Amino acid sequence: MQIAPGLVNAPHKRQSAGELRPTRELQRADPRTVWLAQVKAGRCEQSFNRLYEYYSPRLCGFLRQKGVPDRISQEITQEVMASVWEKAHQFDPRCANASTWIFTIARNRYVDLVRKERRSVVDLDDPLLASNAPALADAGLTREDEQRTLKAALGELPEAQAKIVSMIYIDGMKQTDVAERLDIPLNTVKSRLRLALQKLRSAMESI
Numbered sequence: 001m002q003i004a005p006g007l008v009n010a011p012h013k014r015q016s017a018g019e020l021r022p023t024r025e026l027q028r029a030d031p032r033t034v035w036l037a038q039v040k041a042g043r044c045e046q047s048f049n050r051l052y053e054y055y056s057p058r059l060c061g062f063l064r065q066k067g068v069p070d071r072i073s074q075e076i077t078q079e080v081m082a083s084v085w086e087k088a089h090q091f092d093p094r095c096a097n098a099s100t101w102i103f104t105i106a107r108n109r110y111v112d113l114v115r116k117e118r119r120s121v122v123d124l125d126d127p128l129l130a131s132n133a134p135a136l137a138d139a140g141l142t143r144e145d146e147q148r149t150l151k152a153a154l155g156e157l158p159e160a161q162a163k164i165v166s167m168i169y170i171d172g173m174k175q176t177d178v179a180e181r182l183d184i185p186l187n188t189v190k191s192r193l194r195l196a197l198q199k200l201r202s203a204m205e206s207i
Contacts, residue, residue: 153203
């Protein structure tokens with residue numbers, strides 16, 4: 001298997017010849033750790049190909065178990081393996097083996113993905129958006145339906161209210177920071193946010 005396109009084009013710094021000699025500890029390490037150490041020391045493409053063949057399906061499986069769609073799992077896997085090539089100089093076999101190091105990168109990518117998704121829309125669990133009506137089991141509504149309705153409702157808000165909702169729920173800013181950024185009283189921020197969420201709640205109750 002060839003190295004995935006674009007993964008080994010990043011500039012790198014070769015290690016000195018002395019660093020290519022394996023230590024006793026490295027000689028006793030598992031093969032994947034040895035391969036990663038060889039990538040670190042000599043930018044060995046053959047060793048990287050071995051890592052890629054071994055870890056790519058395992059990383060995709062790990063991400064799928066977390067509920068990440070297949071296409072995105074593959075994209076994240078490519079990003080992780082690109083990081084392995086670009087950051088191999090940071091790997092220290094005395095502190096972790098290859099699997100621990102690589103899966104830590106994958107977990108960090110997954111956490112970044114989750115945080116991004118959580119900021120992408122208003123939190124549907126916000127108490128102000130909760131409908132007082134009991135949920136209907138046969139309503140046939142999915143969270144995707146709710147998100148589409150919510151996004152449409154956001155587009156109907158007055159610009160001043162929509163801006164505050166965006167800054168708080170999408171940009172993750174605190175109300176005090178929003179007040180400072182917009183140079184308006186904090187009570188104004190709270191009032192506009194309250195009105196906006198009430199309108200969004202009404203939209204959610206209508207579906």
